[in-house]
Amino acid sequence: MSRPKKQLHVNLFEMACVSHIVHGMWRAPGNNRHRFGEMGYWLEVAKLAEEGLFDAVFLADVIGTYDRFGDGNAAALREGLQIPNLDPLMVVPAMAAVTQNLGFGVTFSTTYEPPFAFARRMATLDLLTGGRVGWNIVTSYLRSAARNFGLDDEIPHTQRYAIADEYLDVLYKLWEGSWDDDAVVNDAQAGIYANPDAVRPINHDGRYFRVAGPHLVSPGRQRTPVLFQATGSPDGLEFAARHAEVVFIGGQTTEAVRANIARTRERARAHGRNGDDIRFIVMAGIIADTTQSLAEKKLETYRQYYSVEGALVHAQAEIDLRRFSPDERIGDVLKREGLAFGNMGRRFRPEQTVGSALRQIASFDEGRFFVVGTPDRIADEIEHWLDVDGIDGINLRQYHTFGTARDFIDLVVPELQQRGRYRTAYTPGETLRERLFGAGRARLPAQHFGSRYRDPAGLNLPAAPLFPHETFSKAS
Numbered sequence: 475m476s477r478p479k480k481q482l483h484v485n486l487f488e489m490a491c492v493s494h495i496v497h498g499m500w501r502a503p504g505n506n507r508h509r510f511g512e513m514g515y516w517l518e519v520a521k522l523a524e525e526g527l528f529d530a531v532f533l534a535d536v537i538g539t540y541d542r543f544g545d546g547n548a549a550a551l552r553e554g555l556q557i558p559n560l561d562p563l564m565v566v567p568a569m570a571a572v573t574q575n576l577g578f579g580v581t582f583s584t585t586y587e588p589p590f591a592f593a594r595r596m597a598t599l600d601l602l603t604g605g606r607v608g609w610n611i612v613t614s615y616l617r618s619a620a621r622n623f624g625l626d627d628e629i630p631h632t633q634r635y636a637i638a639d640e641y642l643d644v645l646y647k648l649w650e651g652s653w654d655d656d657a658v659v660n661d662a663q664a665g666i667y668a669n670p671d672a673v674r675p676i677n678h679d680g681r682y683f684r685v686a687g688p689h690l691v692s693p694g695r696q697r698t699p700v701l702f703q704a705t706g707s708p709d710g711l712e713f714a715a716r717h718a719e720v721v722f723i724g725g726q727t728t729e730a731v732r733a734n735i736a737r738t739r740e741r742a743r744a745h746g747r748n749g750d751d752i753r754f755i756v757m758a759g760i761i762a763d764t765t766q767s768l769a770e771k772k773l774e775t776y777r778q779y780y781s782v783e784g785a786l787v788h789a790q791a792e793i794d795l796r797r798f799s800p801d802e803r804i805g806d807v808l809k810r811e812g813l814a815f816g817n818m819g820r821r822f823r824p825e826q827t828v829g830s831a832l833r834q835i836a837s838f839d840e841g842r843f844f845v846v847g848t849p850d851r852i853a854d855e856i857e858h859w860l861d862v863d864g865i866d867g868i869n870l871r872q873y874h875t876f877g878t879a880r881d882f883i884d885l886v887v888p889e890l891q892q893r894g895r896y897r898t899a900y901t902p903g904e905t906l907r908e909r910l911f912g913a914g915r916a917r918l919p920a921q922h923f924g925s926r927y928r929d930p931a932g933l934n935l936p937a938a939p940l941f942p943h944e945t946f947s948k949a950s
């Protein structure tokens with residue numbers, strides 16, 4: 475018997491701001507991005523995503539500004555580039571109220587706010603949505619964010635992940651261990667709402683956090699929200715291997731993507747998990763129309779609005795590439811200016827010329843997971859991503875709101891459905907974790923690190939930090 479075809483998971487990639495990743499596009503006719511501050515905007519987003527049978531709306535977040543390029547915050551403000559930026563957790567209840575099945579992924583940083591209040595907020599969302607939430611775990615990368623929380627500079631990378639690891643430890647204790655499933659008795663006659671014997675403190679006393687508990691929220695259907703993470707570093711990979719259930723993966727070639735996936739699975743197995751306990755997602759750009767030439771025309775239109783300045787601000791580029799000769803190499807320019815190849819290293823190579831970097835930005839070519847064309851062509855490409863690259867799903871990059879999602883729903887979804895590559899209906903009442911991992915998987919699997927706290931005795935287990943503390947010169 476042949477194996478069932480792998481179906482595509484789709485999240486609509488959002489951020490509660492005007493300009494998230496495709497800068498300048500908010501000016502395009504009919505784009506609704508400037509409406510992000512209206513409740514009605516989020517209701518429309520949610521209904522549209524549910525109409526398209528998407529897995530979730532996925533909200534990015536940052537807690538500082540992109541102030542490293544040019545004149546401080548001026549360019550970011552002009553561009554609406556992740557400022558103003560609303561709290562992503564706050565827009566979820568509005569969307570949940572007008573949907574039954576749609577999931578929600580929200581980004582929150584482990585670096586600046588202690589875990590107890592976040593555990594409560596997330597558990598509140600899980601309870602209220604019937605288990606439809608996921609959390610994108612980030613450790614934050616902006617120096618400006620550090621300065622918003624009383625620090626002079628960013629905490630070193632490895633230490634951020636060590637903090638994150640302990641942060642997760644606290645959360646698991648609260649979410650998985652503090653309340654038994656049958657703790658809520660709700661027996662009016664006996665006068666017992668919750669059974670005191672089934673609720674316990676966690677008494678966490680670690681290097682970074684001291685949290686007594688008990689958790690303030692009774693368990694939702696998932697307890698721990700689905701754990702998402704994007705990483706490119708060795709520390710991040712180790713963290714993902716222990717904690718993440720959905721990992722954003724990159725790679726410029728099929729081989730590189732496959733290697734990234736294989737490496738992550740291998741590390742997950744080293745942490746006692748099964749290789750298929752992780753789903754792999756990529757950020758994808760899809761521009762669809764009924765004919766190839768119409769799709770390419772759409773891309774051309776989008777290009778006209780694209781802001782190179784916005785891309786440079788977002789990349790936190792050390793220099794304004796537009797000021798230099800196109801033939802010069804970036805590495806040489808930086809050297810002459812006495813600057814290190816820092817942030818620009820994320821997108822460019824030192825030997826690359828200024829001209830080629832600018833063309834790369836302006837071309838709108840978004841790398842390996844980018845396709846422009848007819849539904850047929852796009853579906854061919856997606857099937858390749860699923861079967862050959864080995865990914866499980868995408869975060870759909872929005873060029874135009876709501877145009878990109880509308881095109882995907884009207885043109886691409888039916889083609890994928892016809893090929894057996896996309897759900898034709900939601901499974902009513904399933905949690906977000908079940909949508910990703912199958913029926914009966916509402917909660918973390920037993921082999922996941924967080925499950926060790928399910929048994930009350932687990933709360934007394936010795937800490938098992940991922941990173942040796944001696945590597946840090948100073949605790950935060």
Ligand SMILES: Cc1cc2nc3c(=O)[nH]c(=O)nc-3n(C[C@H](O)[C@H](O)[C@H](O)COP(=O)(O)O)c2cc1C
Nearest residue numbers: 534535536581612614615704705706707710722757
């Ligand atoms: C698809 C995707 C979405 C991301 N979303 C956010 C975000 O919303 N907020 C944030 O602070 N970082 C975000 N990041 C950055 C990651 O959290 C992470 O810092 C980055 O991938 C580098 O990995 P490292 O931290 O292990 O070095 C995102 C990365 C990717 C690839």
